[in-house]
Amino acid sequence: MLLREPTRLLGGAVLLLFVTPLLAGLFGTVLPAFGLLPGLAETEGFTQLFNDSRFWPSVKLTLQTGLIATALVFLLTTLCLVCVQRTRIWRWVLASLPPLLAVPHAALAVGLLFLIAPSGWIARLFSPWLTDxxxxxxxxxxxxxxxxxxIIGLVVKEFPFLLLAAIAQLPSLHVDASLAIGRTLGYSPARCWSRLILPQLYSRIRFTLLIILAFNLSVVDMALLLxxxxxxxxxxxxxxxVSDPDSRAAASAGALTLALGVFIVFAGLFLIERLMSFWSQQRRANGHRGAGLKLFRAFGQWVISSVLLFSVFALIMLILWSVAWRWRFPSALPQQWSTAQWLTKSNTLFDPLLLTLCIASATALLAMIAAVIWLELERLQRVPKLNSVWFVPLLVPQVTLLFxxxxxxxxxxxDGHWLTVVYSHWVYALPYVILILAIAWREHDPNWHHAANTLGGGYFRVLSKVHMPMLVKPLSQAAAVAVAVSVAQYLPTLLLGAGRYQTLAIELVTSFGGVDRRVIAALALLQSLVPLLAFLAALIVPWLVLKPRAALWQR
Amino acid sequence: MRIQNLFTLAKPALSAAFTLALAAATSAQAVEPDSEWNAVLEEARGQTVYFNAWGGSDRINDYLQWAAERVEADYGVTLEHVKVGDIAEVVGQLEAAKSVGRNENGNVDLMWVNGENFASMKRKALTWGPFADHLEHSDKVQDSPSIKNDFSVPVEGLESPWGGAQLVFIYDTEVTQTPPQSAAELMDYVKSGGRFTYPAPPAFHGTTLVKQFLHELTDNQAALAQPVDQATFGDVTKPLWAYLDALHPMLRGDGKSWPTNAESTRQMLDDGEVDIALSFNPNEATAAVRGGQLPDSVRTYVFENGTIGNTHFVTIPWNAKAKAGAMIVANFLLSPDAQARKANPEFWGDPTVLNLDSVNDEQRKAFNDIDLGVWALPIGSRAVLPEPHASWAEALETEWIERYGN
Incomplete structure (x- = not known):
């Protein structure tokens, strides 16, 4: 019989495909940690882990970098909302966020290295005329x-993420109204923010903050580079x-410890939230109005611009190094230019590019199909809304699942099979795709379906001719995000691909430091360009699809 | 090429799904280490050889790309270079495969090893063979102790020699007029403001430099040729740790931050962050100057009393899927053609393992025509010190990490 509508069975399949690796990951980590996986790990791992002299120093370092970076990301986001919103540079900030989000961590890290090293570009700009x-x-x-x-790398990369999440919430918070009321009551704008708006905003961006916190505590590729x-x-x-077979049990024990550590830090954060909310109630009640702080706003604008410019200049570094031949300290620009890297290293550059594109398109396509199936079933009320389930891979440290x-x-x-690699990318892309599409799907007016059905359209006809074209914008955005997620995946590609899949991410991280810096720059540039172009396509495709449906375009 | 692979892999995968991947791949494996060469040639045709080799140098990567094109054209063998950061990780994967009983269809067909990694593979029976002495070109290999023994461990045909190497130093004559000639002089050099650092062990070059220091500083050089004896390890290495304790605070990064490999020290030399770079390739500087990675003013040298040198090899794991193909590739890498290209700094610049008296005149000319340039280690300055026994690497690395790694 021909399938007339997606069935619950199909939804079950999607959920099973998504949940199975999460459970398998848990088992595959828990069993060896306790020495229960014959062949791979036969000793109990925690003793070996805790006795390793690197254990405590690395835990301390991780807490230090992860917590400071997350705190700075949060501070910068609030600083930006308070100081920069409704100023001249706000428009620029808004425009810069999506592309900066799209740039993969590893590529940004490489660009930052070229920028902040003692022989980096910032030092070169001021040498020797100023610094001697x-x-x-x-x-x-x-x-x-x-x-x-x-910390610099994490902050520069994660700050746009939290800021974008916060900006997405602003309309529903009626910021202008809050500011107007606050101002009428005599509060300074900064105080309007801190007393009225931020407490409401915080609960809405908390989830994103947790994702960032988990990421900062467990990131591998950026930590390898920076x-x-x-x-x-x-x-x-x-x-x-994990690469030493005698230490598999210890590695698994460590992966569990890391996951546990992340959740302990989450708990700590909830505690701080409680304290903060108590404190802010006190502050709201004390009635202090505060003075307008022009200087503070100027400072905030300066800080935010610098952070964003760091990202932009990091990208410029990649471009410059990829076309440099000789470029020694303290020259601010290459002394000799060359396109040799691009022309003669085409194997090194374009094989990984093609492979990355193949894996990213397969991932994006499969994630879109799965997400549409699930959201359609949700719309037809055949499956429940499972918001929190989709978040799981983003909140559990990647090493924990991947080991x-x-x-x-x-x-x-x-292992070493390309489907295995795509599968792992899919698990990480699907959450973002579903979350982006869910908003659009749930807000979509059901009357369109009723009208189309009344006109005699079957399920798939209505879906493909009415529903999907109307949602082409979120669909394109979701696909672009899926591509960006896949392009950035280092750990899944490395651990499940048995090293055979030399994607741009793998090539960049494993060969960094060894391979010619100019080639590294070209690789990082390519890794940034793929998601950037995907985002560009996400702007153009809706326009092409909707142009013949002008009435929809104007909506 | 990799993309084509992707699609050829996709077909059976889609039809057979995951679990069948094991069953689908059990093809008859006929070739033995001592099979007739024609039988090897025949079985190898159409095979894909996954060659796990360090991928940290683009010149080496390019060389392997060239080798891949040649074996494809000449033997119908597809060579895929699987780039790895540290081959010890691959030894670990093989060991894991062995313990779960995966004795066929392994992920690795050929790998680039030497020293402690070979010793550990041999000890754990992870190699296949002895195949090396049955290769067509094996009769042209030099008759030298460092090829018969890999870090004092007898090779016994379980790996095939690929190239020679020696620890060398590269410096910029515009910055440094008289580079240090020994461990002791290096100490004075950094004391008077010289900029130096080395890759943190277990990075290969870092471990080798530590061995070099040990060789110069210890009172008991004879102990180094023997397996490590825990009872005397402390005594033998005491002067080394005293030296490093004093040296480290004066290094770039104050002995707290280390480069991860020797190539980064070359980049730091070009950036001016250090004065002396390390390499295991006497001709690296020539290639780097010609490739625009180092200034014209650099030169290469070794310490007055010589530096540690060794040979690197390729080996075939016991569970390799394409053993015949792997033998073909190992043999090709030994061919005068491939060795002459490898010895040329334009492509790689690694000293050959062949005995040049055993190749024909035309082939010898290819070696003699190589222009090493003024930047390379001058011929004749090569006092090569022997590698300590393979067990020293791990013992020194463990102790180093214990003392300085956290």
């Missing part, structure tokens, strides 16, 4: 042992353990 440096200064190194470079090596961050330390997947894949003999 004929040779690079020795006062600092990048990456540094304290993790400052890593983080210290001796000791490394905890997640990177676990990576060295488990890798163990299971080894046992089943499916």
């Amino acid at each position: 440096w004929d040779r690079p200064p020795t006062a600092w190194v990048v990456p540094d042992a304290e993790g400052v470079s890593l 983080g210290p090596g001796n000791p490394p961050t905890f997640a990177v330390f676990l990576m060295t353990l 488990g997947w890798q163990a299971i894949a080894l046992l089943l003999g499916i």
Whole structure:
């Protein structure tokens, strides 16, 4: 019989495909941690882990970098809302966010290295005329042992993410009205924000903040590029353990410890929230109106512009290095230019590019199909809304799940298979795709369906001719995000691909430091361009689809 | 090429789904290490060889790309370079595969190893063979102790030699007029403001430099040729740790932040962040100058009393899927053609393992015509010190990490 509508069975399949790896990951990590996986890990791992001399130093470093970076991301976001919103540069900030979000972590990290190193571009710009440096200064190194470079990288990358999440919530908070009321009551604008708007906003961006916190505590690729090596961050330390068969149990125990640690930090955050809400109630009640702080606003605008410019200049570094031949300290621009990297290294550059594109398109396509199936079933009220389930992969540290997947894949003999790699990317892309599409799907007026059905359209005809074209904007955006997520995946590609899938992310991180810097810059540039172009396409495609349906376009 | 692979892999996968992947791949494996060469050639045709080799140098990557094109054209073998950061990780994967009983259809067909990694593979029976002495070109290999023994561990045909290497130093004559000639002079050099650092062990070059220091500083050099004896390890290495304790605070990054590999020290030399770069390739500087990665003013040298040198090899894991193809590739890498290209700094610049008396005149000319340039290590300055026994690497690395790694 021909399928007339998506059935509950199909929804069950989507959910099963999504949940299975999460459970498998858990088993594949828990069993070896306790020495219960014959063949792979036969000893109990926690003792070995806790006795390793790198354990405590790396935990300390991870907490230090992860917490400071997250706190700074939050501060910058509030600073930006208070100081920059409704100023001249606000428009620029808004325009810069999507592209900055699209740039993968690893590529941004490489660009930042070229920027902040002692021999980097910032030092070059001011040398020797101002600094008197004929040779690079020795006062600092990048990456540094304290993790400052890593914190900079995390902040620059994650700040746009939280800011965008916050901006998305502003309309529903009626900011202008709150400001007007607050001002009428004599509060300064900053106080209107801190007393009236931020407490409401916080509860709405808290989930994004948790995702960022989990990410900052467990990131691997950026920590490999910008983080210290001796000791490394905890997640990177676990990576060295997992590749040593005698330490598989310890690595799994560490992955569980990391997950547990992240949840303890979450709990700590909830505690701080309680304190803050108590404190802010007190502050609201005390009636202080505060003075307008022009200087503070100027400072805030300066800080926000600098942070965003860091990202932009990091990208410019990639472009410049990819076409440089000789470029020594302290020249501000390359002394000799060359396109040799692009022309003669085409294998090094374009094979990974093609592979990345293939995997990203497969991932995006499969994620879109799964998401549409699920949301349609949700609309038809055949499946429940499962918002929190989709978040799970984003809140559990990647190493925790992946060590488990890798163990299971080894046992089943499916590691090194390209479907396994795409599957793992799909699990990480689907949450974003569903979350983006869910908003559009749930807001979609059911009357369109009724009208189309009345006109005699069957289910698939209405879906493809009416429903999907009307939602082409969110659909294109979701596809672009899926591409961006896939392009950035380092750990899943590495651990499940048995090293065989040399995507741009893999190529960039594994060969960094060894391969020609100019080629590294070109690789990082390509890795940034793919998601950027995907986002550009997400702007153009809706226009092309909707142009013949002019009435819809104007809606 | 990789993309084509993707699609050829996709077909059976879609039809057979995941679980069948195991069953689908059990094809008859006929070739033995000592099979007739023609049988090897025949079975290899159409095979894909996954060659796990360090991927941190684009010149080496390009060289392997060239080798892939040649074996495809000449033997119908598809060579895929699987780039790895540290081959020890691959040894670990193989060990994991062995313990779950995956004795066929392994992910690795050929790998680039030497020293402690080979020793550990041999000890754990992760190699296949002895195949090396049955390769067509094996009769042209030099008859030298460092090829018969890999870090004092007898090779016994379980790996095939690929190239020679020696620890060398590259410096910029515009910055440094008289580079340090020993561990002791290096200490004075950094004391007077010289900029230096080295890759943190277990990075290969870092471990080798530590071995070099140990060789110079210890009172008991004879112990180094023997397996590590825990009872005397402390005594033998005591002067080394005293030296490093004093050296580290004066290094770039104050001994708290380290480069991850030798290539980064070359980049730091170009950036001016250090004065001396490390390499295991006597001709690296020539290639780097010609490739626009180092200034014209750099030169290469070794310490007065010599530096540690060794040979690197390729080996075939016991569970390799394409053993015949792997033998073909190993053999091709030994061919005078491939070795001459490897010895040329334009492509790689690694000293050959072939005995040049055993190749024909035309082939010898290819070696003799190589222009090493003024930047490379001058011929004749190569006092090569032997590698300590393979067990020293891990013992030194563990102790180093314990002392300085956190």
